[in-house]
Amino acid sequence: MTxxxxxxxxxxxxTVGRGVVKILQAHGPLLTARCGRPLELVAVTAQSKxxxxxxxxxxxxxxxxxxALATRPDIDVYVELxxxxxGAARSSIMAALDAGKDVVTANKALLALxxxxxxxxxxxxxxxxxxxxxxxxxxxxxxxLTEGLAGNEITRVxxxxxxxxxxxxxxxxxxxxxxDEVFQEASDLGYLEADPTLDTGGIDAGHKLALLxxxxxxxxxxxxAVRLEGIxxxxxxxxxxxxxxxxxxxxxxxxxxxxxxxEQRMTPCLVPESSPLGQLEGATNMVVxxxxxxxxxxxxGAGAGxxxxxxxxxxxxxxxxxxxxxxxxxxxxHMLADLPRAHxxxxxxxxxxxxxLDKPGALAKVAAKLGDAxxxxxxxxxxxxxxxxxxxxxxxxxxxxxxxxxxxEDFSATGVLAADPVAIRIEMV
Amino acid sequence: MTxxxxxxxxxxxxTVGRGVVKILQAHGPLLTARCGRPLELVAVTAQSKxxxxxxxxxxxxxxxxxxALATRPDIDVYVELxxxxxGAARSSIMAALDAGKDVVTANKALLALxxxxxxxxxxxxxxxxxxxxxxxxxxxxxxxLTEGLAGNEITRVxxxxxxxxxxxxxxxxxxxxxxDEVFQEASDLGYLEADPTLDTGGIDAGHKLALLxxxxxxxxxxxxAVRLEGIxxxxxxxxxxxxxxxxxxxxxxxxxxxxxxxEQRMTPCLVPESSPLGQLEGATNMVVxxxxxxxxxxxxGAGAGxxxxxxxxxxxxxxxxxxxxxxxxxxxxHMLADLPRAHxxxxxxxxxxxxxLDKPGALAKVAAKLGDAxxxxxxxxxxxxxxxxxxxxxxxxxxxxxxxxxxxEDFSATGVLAADPVAIRIEMV
Numbered sequence: 001m002t003x004x005x006x007x008x009x010x011x012x013x014x015t016v017g018r019g020v021v022k023i024l025q026a027h028g029p030l031l032t033a034r035c036g037r038p039l040e041l042v043a044v045t046a047q048s049k050x051x052x053x054x055x056x057x058x059x060x061x062x063x064x065x066x067x068a069l070a071t072r073p074d075i076d077v078y079v080e081l082x083x084x085x086x087g088a089a090r091s092s093i094m095a096a097l098d099a100g101k102d103v104v105t106a107n108k109a110l111l112a113l114x115x116x117x118x119x120x121x122x123x124x125x126x127x128x129x130x131x132x133x134x135x136x137x138x139x140x141x142x143x144x145l146t147e148g149l150a151g152n153e154i155t156r157v158x159x160x161x162x163x164x165x166x167x168x169x170x171x172x173x174x175x176x177x178x179x180d181e182v183f184q185e186a187s188d189l190g191y192l193e194a195d196p197t198l199d200t201g202g203i204d205a206g207h208k209l210a211l212l213x214x215x216x217x218x219x220x221x222x223x224x225a226v227r228l229e230g231i232x233x234x235x236x237x238x239x240x241x242x243x244x245x246x247x248x249x250x251x252x253x254x255x256x257x258x259x260x261x262x263e264q265r266m267t268p269c270l271v272p273e274s275s276p277l278g279q280l281e282g283a284t285n286m287v288v289x290x291x292x293x294x295x296x297x298x299x300x301g302a303g304a305g306x307x308x309x310x311x312x313x314x315x316x317x318x319x320x321x322x323x324x325x326x327x328x329x330x331x332x333x334h335m336l337a338d339l340p341r342a343h344x345x346x347x348x349x350x351x352x353x354x355x356x357l358d359k360p361g362a363l364a365k366v367a368a369k370l371g372d373a374x375x376x377x378x379x380x381x382x383x384x385x386x387x388x389x390x391x392x393x394x395x396x397x398x399x400x401x402x403x404x405x406x407x408x409e410d411f412s413a414t415g416v417l418a419a420d421p422v423a424i425r426i427e428m429v
Numbered sequence: 430m431t432x433x434x435x436x437x438x439x440x441x442x443x444t445v446g447r448g449v450v451k452i453l454q455a456h457g458p459l460l461t462a463r464c465g466r467p468l469e470l471v472a473v474t475a476q477s478k479x480x481x482x483x484x485x486x487x488x489x490x491x492x493x494x495x496x497a498l499a500t501r502p503d504i505d506v507y508v509e510l511x512x513x514x515x516g517a518a519r520s521s522i523m524a525a526l527d528a529g530k531d532v533v534t535a536n537k538a539l540l541a542l543x544x545x546x547x548x549x550x551x552x553x554x555x556x557x558x559x560x561x562x563x564x565x566x567x568x569x570x571x572x573x574l575t576e577g578l579a580g581n582e583i584t585r586v587x588x589x590x591x592x593x594x595x596x597x598x599x600x601x602x603x604x605x606x607x608x609d610e611v612f613q614e615a616s617d618l619g620y621l622e623a624d625p626t627l628d629t630g631g632i633d634a635g636h637k638l639a640l641l642x643x644x645x646x647x648x649x650x651x652x653x654a655v656r657l658e659g660i661x662x663x664x665x666x667x668x669x670x671x672x673x674x675x676x677x678x679x680x681x682x683x684x685x686x687x688x689x690x691x692e693q694r695m696t697p698c699l700v701p702e703s704s705p706l707g708q709l710e711g712a713t714n715m716v717v718x719x720x721x722x723x724x725x726x727x728x729x730g731a732g733a734g735x736x737x738x739x740x741x742x743x744x745x746x747x748x749x750x751x752x753x754x755x756x757x758x759x760x761x762x763h764m765l766a767d768l769p770r771a772h773x774x775x776x777x778x779x780x781x782x783x784x785x786l787d788k789p790g791a792l793a794k795v796a797a798k799l800g801d802a803x804x805x806x807x808x809x810x811x812x813x814x815x816x817x818x819x820x821x822x823x824x825x826x827x828x829x830x831x832x833x834x835x836x837x838e839d840f841s842a843t844g845v846l847a848a849d850p851v852a853i854r855i856e857m858v
Contacts, residue, residue: 023580023722033647033760034579132577138723140577147576147753148561148569150463151452151743218462276729279708293452294567294740300705300727307722314580314722324576324753331462 005040006321007074011066011092012081013046013053016106016133019310020079020317021055031314035321045069046082066092071099077320078103079313085109093118097125104316106133106309111328112207115214115221116336119328129328130316135208136161138308139301140315141287145215146330152291154216158254158429161266162205163283163303164191165231165251170281173239173248179232191283201230205253206266212287213255213264214329218337221329222264225341229267238422241353241393242270245379248278252427261340270351270426276300277429288429296429347398349378349426354392354411355419358385362416363392369414373407375399389418395426434469435750436503438530440495440521441510442475442482445535445562448739449508449746450484460743464750474498475511495521500528506749507532508742514538522547526554533745535562535738540757541636544643544650545765548757558757559745564637565590567737568730569744570716574644575759581720583645587683587858590695591634592712592732593620594660594680599710602668602677608661620712630659634682635695641716642684642693643758647766650758651693654770658696667851670782670822671699674808677707681856690769699780699855705729706858717858725858776827778807778855783821783840784848787814791845792821798843802836804828818847824855 008024010017024031024041032038043061045068063069070078070092078096080103082089089110093103103122105111111118111131122129132142136159145154160166164186171182183200186192198204206226214221231251242249247270256263271277276298280286285303290296302308329336356362363382370377379395396404408421437453439446453460453470461467472490474497492498499507499521507525509532511518518539522532532551534540540547540560551558561571565588574583589595593615600611612629615621627633635655643650660680671678676699685692700706705727709715714732719725731737758765785791792811799806808824825833837850 019722027580027582030582030647031580033764036756036761138720139726140573143572143577144569147748148572148744149740150747151456151460151740153456153459218459274708276705276708279703279705291567291740293448293736293743295731295734295737297568298727298729300729302724305724308724311578311580311720311723315577318579319576322753322755324751326751327465332465335462 003037005038006035007040007042007076008079008317009043009063009069009072009075010041010079010081011045011069012083013044014081015306016309016313017046017081018053018055019306020081020313023310023314031318035318037321039317039321042075043069043072067095070096070101075101077101077317079317080105080107081313083107085113090114094121097121097127100125100127102127102320103129104313104320105129105131106313107131108134108207108211112210112221112223115211115328116333119333122328123333128320128325130319131211132316133309133312135211136285136287137301137303137305138311139285139287139299139303140312141212141299142215143315144297144299145212145289146326149289149291149294149297150330152293154289154291156254156256156290157212157216157287158252158427159285159287160250160277160280161208161253161285161287161303162199162251163285164199165205166280167191167283169231169234169239169249169251172236173243176236178236179234197230200232202228202251202266205251209253209255209264209266213262214336216255217257217262217339218331218335219262219339220336225264227265227267227343231268234268238353238424242351243273244381245351245393245395246273247271247351247426248273249424250277250280252277254427256346258342258346261342263342263346268424270424271429275429347400349398350396350404351424351426352394352396353422354394354417355389356392357389357416357418359416365414365416366411369407369410370396372410373403375403375407401425432466434467435464436469436471436505437508437746438471438492438498438501438504439473439508439510440498441512442473443510444735445738445742446475446510447482447484448735449510449742452739452743460747464747466750468746468750471504472498472501496524499525499530504530506530506746508746509534509536510742512536514542519543523550526550526556529554529556531556531749532558533742533749534558534560535742536560537563537633537636537640541639541650541652544640544757545762548762551757552762557749557754559748560640561745562738562741564640565714565716566730566732566734567740568714568716568728568732569741570641570728571644572744573726573728574641574718575755578718578720578723578726579759581722583718583720585683585685585719586641586645586716587681587856588714588716589679589706589709590637590682590714590716590732591628591680592714593628594634595709596620596712598660598663598668598678598680601665602672605665607665608663626659629661631657631680631695634680638682638684638693638695642691643765645684646686646691646768647760647764648691648768649765654693656694656696656772660697663697667782667853671780672702673810674780674822674824675702676700676780676855677702678853679706679709681706683856685775687771687775690771692771692775697853699853700858704858776829778827779825779833780853780855781823781825782851783823783846784818785821786818786845786847788845794843794845795840798836798839799825801839802832804832804836830854
């Protein structure tokens with residue numbers, strides 16, 4: 001192993017970039033001991049050179065652009081922390097690979113959309129792309145899946161991978177507030193992205209899931225195959241009713257392999273409140289991995305923020321310094337499979353909230369439609385009401401989403417529904 | 430990277446060895462894809478050649494002894510799964526290193542007692558020793574600490590690392606049984622080691638803690654410095670009383686760095702029942718890592734068993750196949766520090782159970798002694814009683830074990846105690 005310094009160039013000095021610089025400045029001797037060689041930050045770049053970032057950058061060269069930084073002859077690793085699925089992030093990473101640099105990035109959107117092409121380019125160039133910080137912040141879940149559990153056939157990966165959504169959902173429950181109220185709070189506190197639908201629509205978390213699924217199942221990353229459903233339509237009523245039945249609502253990502261193919265979804269789900277996922281509060285993330293030998297492994301930690309994300313970036317840099325060279329998605333890019341897409345093929349229990357008109361036999365009519373669709377009822381709860389309609393909660397036995405959708409379609413013919421039914425999958429973990 | 434087969438020799442075909450052979454047989458193509466080269470099991474050895482282990486060993490050479498296997502010219506990696514802190518395990522590993530083999534082992538006792546010497550020998554020989562399976566079974570916690578969180582200064586590592594003890598404690602609580610009753614149950618079910626005090630005395634878990642502490646703090650492994658206290662003296666009464674106050678009792682390992690040195694202990698502790706550790710049921714293990722950048726990372730999974738432990742062994746083998754070569758404890762052995770030992774220097778709240786004689790002013794007398802020692806009371810609960818003595822529970826504010834021990838010593842002068850006090854540290858996680 002070489003003992004010369006590993007020379008770094010960092011593009012992007014926002015929260016994550018600043019965090020990485022701070023770690024490099026604070027832990028020089030420790031990092032040298034762990035890597036067996038020094039890490040040397042050579043040059044940086046960002047949108048504005050003059051902005052005060054609260055860190056001393058005087059020891060580093062300033063590059064005029066990401067492309068210029070990425071191709072400097074005096075760096076070994078190009079650390080891309082600008083973000084964005086196209087534009088400068090993408091072009092500079094390609095330039096870096098072509099110039100013989102290894103790449104470390106936190107850019108999940110870029111890899112979720114262009115990961116296969118980038119992985120192939122990296123391998124053609126004999127370089128590596130690492131992205132631990134792209135998934136679940138400080139939790140070393142990419143490493144766990146790619147390396148720590150590499151002796152397993154993975155059967156399922158699931159988790160809560162967007163802290164903002166989990167914050168909103170747990171805050172709604174704790175404070176009894178509506179989605180709109182908590183959304184406004186989160187916005188006032190600066191928790192939301194410029195485009196908040198990236199978070200609340202499940203897109204950001206969907207990118208992460210697509211990356212984990214690729215590693216777990218040896219598949220080409222296929223973000224388009226992720227069924228996305230955001231949390232915008234979750235009501236405080238559903239949260240409270242679910243709690244009555246012993247469940248919590250989470251924006252849950254699930255990637256599962258079955259005989260029909262690879263199922264990927266990022267949707268609100270109910271989970272048992274006593275499960276590790278059910279007990280996950282606030283902005284924390286959790287990744288749950290089921291393997292044929294290891295059983296269930298649960299990883300939990302901060303999913304965002306300066307320190308945790310920088311910690312993950314450092315782990316990739318340290319791996320490169322130590323000489324670990326893995327294909328981007330754990331297997332050579334040309335061996336990654338084009339897996340057929342399976343849509344929620346695995347039966348599950350469902351939570352169903354109906355608003356029934358106060359008519360004789362109303363409940364019997366919808367129950368009959370469920371029975372016609374072959375769906376049996378595990379638990380049912382009817383709530384008192386002062387209005388012309390009454391809420392009814394049903395937890396079904398295991399069924400498919402297709403069967404449930406058919407039954408829900410048939411409900412309309414009964415004329416007893418006061419509102420559209422709400423159906424949420426229950427994921428047993 | 431080489432693409433020739435990585436040739437393995439496995440010594441020990443008990444639960445773990447059998448599990449490794451099964452994975453190698455089941456997942457050949459998958460492992461080849463992940464490693465970029467085939468893994469080839471060349472030869473095995475165990476105490477009895479003729480025993481039926483339920484696996485087909487006909488494709489492998491049988492070595493007459495561990496030493497013979499370890500030095501075969503046709504293996505690259507010697508996989509030691511016999512166990513035992515001395516004898517054949519130790520001698521064969523040294524022989525393997527001297528013969529230029531890398532070593533993978535699940536042997537925590539060996540490494541906890543002789544880790545420094547073995548690490549030095551490995552580095553002198555330019556070989557690696559890996560031991561993911563030695564700590565917390567299937568949980569990739571050695572990798573998380575050595576690699577995934579290598580950008581952090583670690584401030585504390587703690588966890589439940591002995592599934593048998595956690596099974597006994599949760600079973601006592603769930604079934605309302607005494608320690609002796611559950612111990613007998615566990616014995617009947619075959620859960621206990623030949624020498625059960627390795628588990629119940631905290632020795633096995635203490636070995637694991639010493640290994641994690643070495644990695645976390647860059648220290649020479651120092652098992653003798655681990656303060657050990659087993660679970661044999663935990664009563665159902667303490668479990669129930671602790672539950673009344675919102676706590677669970679766990680055999681908890683804690684390694685923490687402070688200005689005074691490295692504190693290592695494996696002792697029964699109270700943890701909040703709502704914490705991830707408090708909710709850990711049965712034989713599951715949990716490792717909690719606090720880092721200065723990542724914050725708190727929690728890892729949870731099966732701590733023992735054929736599949737989980739074999740999964741961890743495979744991860745080490747795969748790392749070697751992929752060319753990852755790290756020093757045994759994450760830093761070169763000669764750089765590991767001889768850290769001063771600190772004993773429970775960090776103040777904590779304590780749970781105190783007293784059996785007070787039914788005398789006027791009894792409670793006031795012990796409260797005064799606590800006050801004299803500078804210990805203030807957070808919560809106190811006196812239970813009804815039919816006997817000549819009454820149980821009193823006290824949760825103190827933060828204090829040191831030394832101060833508490835002095836106060837407890839002073840209690841005896843009051844003449845109001847009907848039994849020796851029970852004091853258990855409360856670890857806030």
